[in-house]
Amino acid sequence: MNGRTVAVMDLAVGPLGFAPGAYAGLVLIALGTLAGAWSVRRWPHRGEVLLPAAGGVLLALAVFDLLPHALGEVQTSGMPAWTVPAGIAAGYVVVPACGALLCRMGGRKQGHGLGTATALVLHRAVEGMTLILLPSMPVITALVVHAAAEGLALTALLEARGRRRISLWLALACLSPLLGSLATQAVSLPDGAHALLMAVVAGVLLRGATGAAVLLHERYPAAHAWHGRLALMAMGSALAITVAAVVMLH
Secondary structure, eight states: OOHHHHHHHHTOBTTTTBOHHHHHHHHHHHHHHHHHHHHHHHSTTOHHHHHHHHHHHHHHIIIIIIHHHHHHHHHHHTOOTTHHHHHHHIIIIIHHHHHHHHHHHTTOSOOTTHHHHHHHHHHHHHHHHHHHHOOOHHHHHHHHHHHHHHHHHHHHHHHHTTOOOHHHHHHHHHHHHHHHHHHHHHOOOOTTHHHHHHHHHHHHHHHHHHHHHHHHHHHSOOSSHHHHHHHHHHHHHHHHHHHHHHHHHO
């Protein structure tokens, strides 16, 4: 436990024992998530822009946020180097396949989107852990930008797949940082568990990013070159904004 963590714990207040900034951060993260979701509902016919933007967010989170964290955790814990690629492969192939199988067993035709939504919720729980350990203004700002991008990605992907119960998933996305914060105080995970979890989540998010690209091609075939350029601009902008938030967070 470092000096910064001790200082945060000394400032803990309220029934949950969080630092004052953490309470504000949790509220702002929830509001950021809802703002991102609102942008999708506000412009429901802009799927050719929102879908590639969602893909850019997922790609940035997987490659520039989760993957470096997982590699760092592997080096720190002394786990085998193949742990990260194995976790990514499991997240990219095994988890979505299991989700699709469960949906077929439940009488649904498609399971696309559910695995990505679950991965986003888990990823946000990790963000809640970060907020408790480092409740500073730059961290909170970066997490709020993160949250808006994730709310957009979650809503755009689920709506494009014709999913109902989007409100339920948004509620889970808003609550998962709080649950992650509580878990940080209550449970100590074994060495290497963080690395494996982040690698699996990164794999699922990469699958979601490629799925967004496929879905864009299926639902919005680029009849004109302008549409293709617009999609690339949307993906690039979302990726750049999310990467900037990741850099601020670090």
